[in-house]
Amino acid sequence: MELTLPQHFPTSLNNIIKRIIEKQRAIIVVFENKKILEEFRTSEVFLYKTACRFLTEETPDGEKESIVKLAATTEGITFITREFGRGTDFICYDKGLQEREGVHVVQTFFSDDVSEEAQIMGRTARQGQFGSFSFLINAETLQAYWQTENPIKKDADATAFIDRMNVTSKRYDVLSQQRAQIIQTNQKTVSSYVNDSHKSHEESMKFIEHLKNKQSSNIVSFLAKRNKSNFSETLPSKTMCIMDATGSMSSLLLQVKTSLSTMFKRAGEVLIERKCTVPVQLQLVAYRDYDCREDELLMVSDWETDPAKLENWMGTVRAKGGASYEEAVEVALQYANQVSDLGQILLIADAPPNTRELVKSSRQKYLSEGEAYWQTTKFKKATYYEDELTELRRKGIKVHCFYLEEGAKAAFQIIANATEGTNQFLNVNDPESSKKLTHRVTTQILDKIGGAEMVATYKQ
16 A cells, blocks of 8 residues: 655656556556546646546446556556446456556555445455555545544644554555444434434324324424424524534544434424523534635535535535645635625534645645636635634624644634634544434534523523
């Protein structure tokens, strides 16, 4: 397994391809998605553009069969997306190629699912034929694995991660062990979500029976529960949940998605008990860093009272990006300052915001167009988290912080102090973390609406 910095990835992959082709073998390179495939295929360092074939989900059906057949031929160079790493038979009928050790497969990402990895590895050495397999991975895409032995400390950047991994000859084993831990944590979260979804499914099936039997009172009750009016003479309580969505945050994003229904349900029960008519609105905001383009640097949901709609929106957010340790918290805070009647902000992340110096340097160096690109976007004017905090404080908007790593604690304490908010540690690797996240967010929402008395009712 070879790990590389992003700026070295294209050259390293081209060298692997060159080495395989010089041996008159064939190579299949598996990319995570079409975007990454195209970025490498069109890069200046890739020397075999005219000889390369590529297979993506957009390839016409009439062309797929011939590409698959030609992949396992002498000096064949084929790029595929991960979808074709399963079930696609690249069988070698070239005897000369078999005598030269067959097809070599390179996987350029680390699978979340072990079975996917086994399938991709199986694209070579088909039916007892010769073949080989290797990993070449951009370390920036492995932020979820930048975890050291200390549960609240992680590697500062990709270089530190590579240095730590280079100490051991068993890099794959180390990453596999961490993957198993992540899967175990996520499975508990998903299981709880499935159980809640099953209850909702059973209610829906009962509703169908009520329709068949024309039980009008039950029908009206079900529809009233599922279609609550958003109209209220009282202004809504608006809570904005800002989340780091960089590569290290996959577990958090899953937990937020699976906790939304429970948050709304628990808050709603307390509001009913306290005879409070204030509607609760929640907006989700996901931010990354300046290695991502405008549409991925900041993603924003609508204001919602329906958790199902927020769950659907969360399905569009994937953990990715994050070129340095610090992330672009400042752009999320800038957006928050543009929202009217905002009640409070919940900030959940594992890294501190960029400093003024980092904002300037990151906008210049991470994208090929540099600062010129940002001048064409809605982020034309650079902002800094200190300036945004001053404005939030002036408006009386508190920021309640949840830090996931020790490295973010100090900066988040500054943010909390500046806005008279709070700062708490949240361990997403704890098997009970999803429940704790639900509890803490619900508590903050209720505290904003009704203070200590309403929180006490919730905790009973």
